[in-house]
Every structure is written in structure tokens, then in C-alpha cells.
Amino acid sequence: MVSEKPGHIGHGSAVESPVVHKFSSDEEIVLSHDTSSLPPGYFTSTYFLGTMVASGLAIAGGVGGFALAAPLLGIINADIGPDPNYVWIGLVYTLTLAIGQTLVGRLSDLFGRRWFFISGSILALIGCIICAVATNIPMVIGGTTLIGLAASTQLSFTFVVGELVPMEYRFMANAFVYVWSIPFSGLGPLVAYAFVLHTKAGWRWCYYLMIIVNGLGALCWYFFYHPPTFYMKNRTTTRWEMVKNFDFVGFILFSGGLLIFLMGLSWGGGVHPWNSAHVISTLVVGFVACVAFVLWETMANPKEPLMPMHLFKDIGWDATIILISLGASVYYAFSIIFPQMVFGLYTEDKAYGSALSCIVGACIVMGQIVGGLLSKWIGKQKWQLVVSTTAFTGLLGGVACATTDNKDTVIGLLIVGCFFVGWVESIGLAMSGIVIKDQSEIGTAVGIAGTVRSAISTVASTIYVAILTNRLGATIPAQVPPALINAGLPASSVASFIEAMTTGSFEGIKGLTPQITEIGVAAYKNASAMAYRTVFLSTIAFSGVALVLSFFCPNVDDKMTSMVATVLHKGGNGEIEGAREEKTRHAHVEDV
Known part of the structure; x- marks a missing residue:
């Protein structure tokens, strides 16, 4: 009995005939066409x-x-x-x-x-x-x-x-x-x-x-x-037989290690302090388990590895999956932080605020759709990624100009920048399953890309939230109390005013007048805007690395054939x- 690898497509070449499984009884099943x-x-x-x-x-x-x-x-x-x-x-x-x-x-x-x-x-x-x-x-x-x-x-x-x-x-x-x-x-x-x-x-x-x-x-x-x-x-x-040969050790190390590590990241600064035993222990144990997983997959050579290491030998594939992960991490900065910014700086109306909050997601989806429709027609996917990454790096980094008075400028930058994030996501995610040498591993390749994307995005989200929290802890005390005291509010009422900004109720604050309230709210919003600007500036660190990686992504025009990997x-x-x-x-x- 002879069995050929199902769905194999050679690197850089088109397959001219269907790939089949052949059997001693002359029976054959065609898996690719x-x-x-x-x-x-x-x-x-x-x-x-x-x-x-x-x-x-x-x-x-x-x-x-x-x-x-x-x-x-x-x-x-x-x-x-x-x-x-x-x-x-x-x-x-x-x-x-x-x-x-x-x-x-x-x-x-x-x-x-x-x-x-x-x-x-x-x-x-x-x-x-x-x-x-x-x-x-x-x-x-x-x-x-x-x-x-x-x-x-x-x-x-x-x-x-x-x-x-x-x-x-x-x-x-x-x-x-x-x-x-x-x-x-x-x-x-x-x-x-x-x-x-x-x-x-x-x-x-x-x-x-x-x-x-x-x-x-x-x-x-x-x-x-x-x-x-x-x-x-x-x-x-x-x-x-497949179950017996399955990589259960790799499964336990990967699932347990990644889960524990990401749990520690998600806990830090929110559920538990960063220096707590909960956070430190989960981060260390999770990281060690992930390292052990890589060593196991590389050195133990399991019959059916959970994550075939040969995939990572392709620099073009590596660059592509990390690029889309970094692009997604930039998206998370704006999808998490921008809605808070909308209600913190621009409006208290839930209907209007929710509509503004849709800008990030809606424009990314439009970029995904348009990028997918035009990618083959434009060709040279590598340069599409380079141009799109360059565009969103500059445009979304430019959102760091945000103040309480330039909402239209911020929205304009967001619309175009997020559109190009979606374009990168659409092309890159599809390419993660196109550039591999063996199409029978498309599920594994794209699944790994999804996991890497989620892991990097979780790290990025943690960083953004930590930056925002730390900056608010510095800008609000530096900006709001002096403005309130200069406006005539007793120093003993400042803490109550800052707390009221989060609850929305200013009743019972001694010495507060409508004029002081207006001055205090304006100072609070300005202090918040300064914190948001820092977060948006920090996205350049991720998008800058993405821009460098885009030059290592391959073109796949030679793979745009009429081959169907699975029927x-x-x-x-x-x-x-x-x-x-x-x-x-x-x-x-x-x-x-």
C-alpha cells in the first residue's frame, strides 16, 4: 500500500495534477484538484x-x-x-x-x-x-x-x-x-x-x-x-494509532504553559498587583513551561508533534505571522482605549459615544474586505504589506496629537489608519496558510498564527492598560488639584471632586460652584488626554517592529494558481x- 501526502503543494510551484491517496486495490481518493x-x-x-x-x-x-x-x-x-x-x-x-x-x-x-x-x-x-x-x-x-x-x-x-x-x-x-x-x-x-x-x-x-x-x-x-x-x-x-502517536506531552506543556502565562499577564495590575505571588508565580511557571514545550518539540521528535518546528524555518512565514500579530496589538490599543477616551473626553451620550466607538472596528473590517478583494488584482503582496504598515504606523501614531478640542482630526486619522490595519490583517492571515510548503498542514499553520496573534495582543493590551493607569496616576494629580484650588475650591474638597469625576455625582462637595466644576472638569479632561497620548505613542514601538518585518514577508503571486487544496x-x-x-x-x- 502506498500513500502520498494529501494536498502537498511544492514551494514556489504550481501543482499540475490532483494529489491522491492510492491503495493496493487500485482504489484512489482524490483530495486535491x-x-x-x-x-x-x-x-x-x-x-x-x-x-x-x-x-x-x-x-x-x-x-x-x-x-x-x-x-x-x-x-x-x-x-x-x-x-x-x-x-x-x-x-x-x-x-x-x-x-x-x-x-x-x-x-x-x-x-x-x-x-x-x-x-x-x-x-x-x-x-x-x-x-x-x-x-x-x-x-x-x-x-x-x-x-x-x-x-x-x-x-x-x-x-x-x-x-x-x-x-x-x-x-x-x-x-x-x-x-x-x-x-x-x-x-x-x-x-x-x-x-x-x-x-x-x-x-x-x-x-x-x-x-x-x-x-x-x-x-x-x-x-x-x-x-x-x-x-x-x-x-x-x-x-x-493516531491517538497513541499524538504529542500529549507537548499538548500539556503548550496548553498549560500558555494558559498560565497569559493568566498571569491578565491578572497583573488588575485582579492582583504586579508584585503579588499570584502574578509572579504564574508568569514564571508559564514561561518555563513554554520554554520546555519548545525544547520538547525540537529535541524529542514526537511522531505527531503538536507544533511542527519545521514551519518556523521559513523566514517569510515567521515574518508574516508576527506582522499580523503586531498589527492586531495596535488594533487592541485603540479598541480598548479609544472607547474610554470617547466617553472621557468627547461625550456622555451613550448612543453617540457608542457610534464613535465603532470607528476602530468598522474601519478595520472595511480594510479586511477591501484588501481581500483587491489583493490579487494589485499583486506583490509584500509591498502591499509594506505600504499598509507604513501608513498605519504614521497615522495611528499621529493620534497622539489628541486633545479635548481636535476630535475631528483624531477621527480622521483613526479611520484611515485602522483601514490599513485591516488590510494587513486580511492579507497576512491568508498568507499564513498560503506560504507554507505543504497544504495538508494549513490548519496547523493558521492555528499557530492565531495563537501567536492572541498571545502578542494580550501582552500589548496589558502594556497599554498599565501605561494608561500609570499616566493617569501622574497627570491627574499634577493638573487637576492646582486648577481647582486656583479656581477657589477648598483643598480638602479636591479628593472628593476627583472621585466624583468617576461616579458622575458632584453633590455634597463643600465649596463647589458651577464655575469651579467647569474648570475642574476641563482640567481633568486635559490630564486624561495627556495620558491617552502616551498610550498612542507607545503603539509606535509595536508598529515600528511590524514595519521592519513587512520587508521580510514574501510575495505569493507565483502561488496564485487554480489548485484547490481540499474538495x-x-x-x-x-x-x-x-x-x-x-x-x-x-x-x-x-x-x-
């Missing part, structure tokens, strides 16, 4: 179109499960809390997503994808139901844990869509999927606050909507998504979808 060898109507078959819809619903569920709730965490805590542990709602989502994407990519490469993606949508559905009926914060945390685990599959759409379309159309296919994220990733704060302001159920409608989305997604995956099964990909190996099959008999429909049509004609 050139479009010319596919049956007529394959790309318009119900199975292919249904899978594309399933992918769109997946990204909607993956981002919407948290993006809608994230702006409302304070409201949720006030409604069914208060509970100081409500910060875990955000932590568990990012932690489970970070470790899950590599696992989903690798395991689905080895065992087949179908049930991973069906189960992902079902898990998200269960998580959203728990959150929708939650009566306390621990229930929301538990539900969000399931939502984060599910998002590991839902946000892995890149390799599902990528392997099903011709190489030359992968960028465009991703653009199609990004469209589905507009109401959630793009307009999440606006939609979330609309539910709070205009529905009786309020924040629970965020989860009601996601129940519908995930339910439809699960149905689409089940009825339409029929990729090659484990048996079709591994006719010489049983599932039990959809119905059941386990290896018959391509579309061929059955064609046979039925011919049989009908012959009968007539």
Missing part, C-alpha cells in the same frame, strides 16, 4: 455555498459572542452583580481562544475537520444560552468560557475557506467571510447599546442574537460541510460534491 478537473457546478453546489454561509455565520458567532457583551460588562455586573470577579468575563474568552486555535488547527489536520466545526457552533450555542439566562456573574463567566473555546473553531474559518477555493481566490474568499462580521466586530458597541436602550431584555439580547446565529451555523456545518474524513486522509492509520465529499466514499449533481442531471437527460 485543479479547477479544470472539478465537475461542472462544483462551486455553485448547495454543499459548497452552504459551507461558505457556515463560515460567515462562524465568524459572526465567534466575534459576536464577546464583542457585543464587552462594552456592557459594567452594565451586566450592575444588573446581576455586583461581583468583583466580573473581569473574568473578558479574561476567560481571550485565554481559551489563545490556546484553542493551535489545537483546533492541528487536531483537525490530523483527524478531519467536520465534527470540530459542528461541535464548535453547538458549544457556542450552549454558552450563549447559559449567558442569556444567567442570574449571577459566575454563570456568565462559565458561559463565556464555552464561547471562547467555541471561538477557537469559529475564528479558524481562514483555513476552512482557504483550502476549499482555488489558491488564486483565497484573499477574495476571506473578504466574503469578513462581510459577515460587520454587525459584530464592526458595529458591536452600537448594536450592544441599542439593545440596552431600546429593548426590555437589555444586554441579554446580545446573547439571544448569538443563539440564533450559532444555531443556524451549527445546522449549516452539519448539512453542508463534508470535507475528507479521517478514513479518507489516513487509510494506512487507525484513529487509535468537499459527501460521506466517506470519496465522491466529490457537484459530481453527484452532474450525474443526476445526465441520468435525467438519458431517461428523457
